[in-house]
Amino acid sequence: MGMTPKEMKRRAIELMAVQRFHCSQALAAVGQEKLEKRGDDVIRAMGAFGGGLGGNGEVCGALVGAMAVLGLCYSRAHQHEKENPKMWAAAQELLRRFRDEAVDQEGTIYCRDIADVDWTDRAQAREFYSGDKVKRCIRIVGHTAFILGELLERDP
Numbered sequence: 001m002g003m004t005p006k007e008m009k010r011r012a013i014e015l016m017a018v019q020r021f022h023c024s025q026a027l028a029a030v031g032q033e034k035l036e037k038r039g040d041d042v043i044r045a046m047g048a049f050g051g052g053l054g055g056n057g058e059v060c061g062a063l064v065g066a067m068a069v070l071g072l073c074y075s076r077a078h079q080h081e082k083e084n085p086k087m088w089a090a091a092q093e094l095l096r097r098f099r100d101e102a103v104d105q106e107g108t109i110y111c112r113d114i115a116d117v118d119w120t121d122r123a124q125a126r127e128f129y130s131g132d133k134v135k136r137c138i139r140i141v142g143h144t145a146f147i148l149g150e151l152l153e154r155d156p
Helices: 005-017 025-036 040-053 061-074 088-103 109-114 124-130 133-154
Strands: none
Touching: 005 025, 005 040, 025 040, 025 061, 040 109, 040 133, 061 088, 061 133, 088 109, 088 133, 109 133, 124 133
16 A cells, blocks of 8 residues: 555655645645555645644644544545544554654644744744744654554554
């Protein structure tokens, strides 16, 4: 099934650092590649989740993007389809590992705490992208992609 977790990590970092995708888009894109699915509309839709739900500093977009991939893998789009209950256990493990491994900052999932930026302040947003703070987020995006890859490989 698609890329390995290490390849997902490298690709997510590239998407965010080089191609300037939002964290949420980078995770959705590598997840789709892993699942061998294509959907530009999904990647576009995930753009609004960057910066913690539309630049509001709420839930980290990397976590949202990874959760969306779990939904893509396990959920349903039509009434006649059956949702795989494994989605809930995978989502709980993803959240736990995101807090404990990827962020490792007192268990926060909030972009404002992780990135240490007020996205509504244009000067802070510019400073974020030109300073060291963006490097931390890129690392978190890569690690979240790795975790997602492990979860998908364990139980597709």
